Amino acid sequence: EPEVTQTPSHQVTQMGQEVILRCVPISNHLYFYWYRQILGQKVEFLVSFYNNEISEKSEIFDDQFSVERPDGSNFTLKIRSTKLEDSAMYFCASRTKPSYNSPLHFGNGTRLTVT
């Protein structure tokens, strides 16, 4: 069964450094998402992306964050200058359309640790 793949599985970085988290969505999906989950907390929406542009973003997704689809398969999340509070699991997700009969399919996440 097709799946969303994320790399790396674990990233450790120092405060102030830039990180790029990578995702390969399911191939026929058109809508792409990033969510994050701080340890012990709920899964939080960051951003959705469709047709090469951001369609919706949360208040968490400030100027330090950016997303890109650099080619036909990859979808990336960049954090320009990491903070301690950015430590979390970051999940990429994709779906065919934004409808009740098209669920989000999630990857297994990248655990980001900022020291």
Next chain:
Amino acid sequence: EDQVTQSPEALRLQEGESSSLNCSYTVSGLRGLFWYRQDPGKGPEFLFTLYSAGEEKEKERLKATLTKKESFLHITAPKPEDSATYLCAVQASDYKLSFGAGTTVTVRA
């Protein structure tokens, strides 16, 4: 703002002991309610989608139901492999799913 509240936070069951999880929501214009299962260190895994009040979906020992204000996930005769965190999410806007905090289910043999 959309609100999704799940209860209880944690549920400990004996194998075979059926129970229900609750997801109550307040949203302007529900466009779908989703149940996911999350295992430790993994991403959420899709279980069900519900759209209309009165709708029911079943998969193995799990059954999800929907009313206008809440959804229930019933676990019938659970097994240890049903131990996981169960997440409820609602779609209100065109694009975003909003998640509840989840119910962590532990089934003892």
